[in-house]
Amino acid sequence: MESLSVFGGAAVLAAETAEGIAHASGWFLENAWLVPAFPALSFLVILFFGKRFPKGGSEVGIAAVALSFVFAVAAGIQWIGQINSAGEGTAVDAVTSTWTWWVNGGVEFSIGTLVDGLAVVLMFVVTTVSLLVHVYSTDYVAGDRRYTHFFAFLSLFTAAMLFFVLSENTLQMIVGWELVGVCSFVLIGHWWEEKPNSDAALKAFFTNRVGDIGLLIGVAVLFFAADQTFSVLEINKMAVSGEITHLALLVGGCALLAAVMSKSGQFFLHTWLPDAMAGPTPVSALIHAATMVVAGVYLIARLYGVFFEGFSIAGSSVNLLAIVGGLTTLVGASLAFVQRDIKKVLAYSTISQLGYMVLALGVGAWTAAVFHLFTHAFFKACLFLGSGSVSHAVHSFDMKSDMGGLRKWMPHTYKTFVIASLALAGIPPLAGFWSKDEILAGTGGWGLVGGTGGNGAYLVMLIMGMATAALTAAYMTRCVYLTFFGEFRGHGTPHESGPRIVVPLWILAVLAVVAGWLNLPKGFQLVPESWTTRFEHYVESSADYFPSIAHAKPSWTLAIVSTAIALGGIAVAARYYFGRVRAESPRATEVGRGWTKRSRLAAAGHTLLAKKYYLDHLYTGIIAGGVKGPIARAAYKFNQEGIDRVVNAAGERSVKAGHVVYDIIDQKVVDGVVNSSGVAPHMAGEEMRKMQTGKVQSYAGIVFVAAALLALVFIVFI
Amino acid sequence: MVAQNVAFWVIAAAMLYAGLRVVTTRNVVHAALYLVVVLAGAAALFLLLGSEFVGITQVLIYIGAVIVLFLFGIMLTRAPMGKEKDLDHPRKLPALLAALIVGGVTIYSVLDYFGAEQLPRESRTTTREVADSIFSEYIIAFEAVSVLLLAALIGAIVVARKE
């Protein structure tokens, strides 16, 4: 791979020339549809028969997901085998199998699977985390009022996510997208009897709905731009080869970006994610940390040809995707500082990390984004499950009031939590370090702090990423201190959780350590060459449906600087918490007269953060309230006075017209004619009546005279 | 010829006078008696025209029965014997006019049609021919009239019986 000079921002793309295309094959790859089929089947079984099982249906769910996990691993192994056998320089095409659903007017609606490196990675992640969450849930939600229902929907969610990940065409992606959204709604509102929970579920659903408009528009735009096809491969190929106009790609990309913003919690449609923590912790771990929220990232990664060309990622220093990602990282990290609820800290952390992934995609570091998705799933799930374990012990999520000093009673949870936090903060050699570093390198900022190459010169994003790294380290330190150090502020005696909780925690913690070693950077001197960039080698495709992206060359300088920043963040937070706060009192959670009390600006800043940048107020209060209130009232007024007045006036006028017609026309004119037509005969009759004298002789007289006259007429004239 | 003409005119004069008196006399019984003269004159005319059977029948039936009936009727309706004041309508003019119109039209039409046609000198009809005609040509009319008479008889009894 050539290294590039990126001064000025005009970069030449490095192409990974592929001399040929090999078509992958393999039983597990071709029958990858089985992977979502098992959980789907288990959903139906649990839904209808779950209560009859001895363990309430959970054994069915675990069995199904375990089977999917095995199949996913097998598929992965086959895929790796395919890549290996193809050798260097040969691109391996994705394995697709489709089934035509129906054809209408020349447009074919099909359903099928598309398996390539990306799909394999996601399958692995989803099934692994889902399996661990299933096992965890058997302890966590034991005795719950809707235990079976919970497992049914965990299965459905797993099936839906896998369905989405394996989608062969954009329509199928819409189906999967919506389905995971529905499962999220159901699972967040699992304890819907309490109003805040159902509110949170609705908020999640509606906010996602707003973004889904973008999804529909984007799919439609791409459908028409790509010559009326829904196929992901086709769209990508056409985008990469330039057959689709840039404008169409930009518009489609922006529309899809809206969908990603809502689903993957990007600023400013992220407001639902913290509220979604109202759901059970396994749900938060599975859906809102590891899998569902990355659906948006996956969408971009899957349709990367569209985004790469549409946003002109190569050769520029700023684009919409990168800005959105960068802002999200900062917003998420800043808001994590002012949370009392441990799950909310982790939620904002997730938002921030999702921002990283989108930022990575925005600067062209595709593999870095996917790799970060991979590692983040493990350590974030570990953190969430750890917080669940803590809450199991203290029956609360509030760090400041109910936790503290738990490391004495919950050693396993403590250790796994710390390991995962360090991974999140990006301390080498844990997983987060490698993936985050690759992202920072991929921004291609001027080589100042290392990292040359890349697709553009995204210096601002680099600074954002580094600042967030510091913040991440700091708020996780805060979280760790408030939960595990100091003196216990809650009630009762907490104890370590059972094995079904602790074992998954350790598994994830181990993964959080080793997962990063899958993608050691190229040129890493400490390991053999063949061990580097394994992930990239197997996941990133060089086939014609994937754009040619440049890969940045990370450097030792970048690694050292980013580690230093992370350690600096930890140090600052540690000084504050381990130092000053502990000095005040073991029970304290904050310094008595801190900045917010001494400086009004600081207090205002704190309020801004506490009120989540007033976004919720904007959405619920201003936008929704505005529509509900003044606009609705105005519409009502318009209806009552404007429209109704017209209608009423029309009604009154027709009543009046009716009166006129009745009184005048009917009564006087028509009846007058009718009556007068009776009067004439009446009067004639009155006169003629006088002929009827009743006297025979007058009749006889008339007869004779008439006869005589008639005879006269006959005689004279005939 | 002369004798016939003379006979005719005499009878005619009598009939005319009697007829006039029928409709103008104030005495009811006198009116009936004048009617007898008219009926007798009609019978004479029938004889003059050679229809002896009709003349005989006229006398028998009309004078013999009908007048008797009239007289009975006069008696039974307690018509006062002698002159009455209000036997006619007070206003006679319309009736006169009607009669004149009718008479005028009839006379005019007769004179206009017949002109100076003359009756044959001899009449050759006999009673035998009348009988033959009734019982052959006009048998149905004869039967019908018989039934009519029966009906009239019964009807008169029914109408006039005392309950």
Add this chain to the structure above:
Amino acid sequence: MYVSQFAVLAAVLFSMGVYGILVRRNGILVLMSVELILNSVNINLVAFGALRDTISGEVFALFVITVAAAEVGVGLAIVLMIYRNRRSVDLSEMDLMKG
């Protein structure tokens, strides 16, 4: 003899009969006037029969006599009934069908 003599005589008698019908108030007298008319018709019939040398004239005259007799019987019966019911045969009072 001219036939028109008979015919004119009949016509005159007829018109007298009409006058009588119209002017007389007594029911019996009206019936008598009707007899006048019928007789005038009879005279005409026989005269025309003699003129045209047909027996039908006489035959019809016979029938007219018969019918007239029947009619007088019934008519007088009616007049009697009227007299019994109303104690008078004044036709000008008989206007129940008035109007």
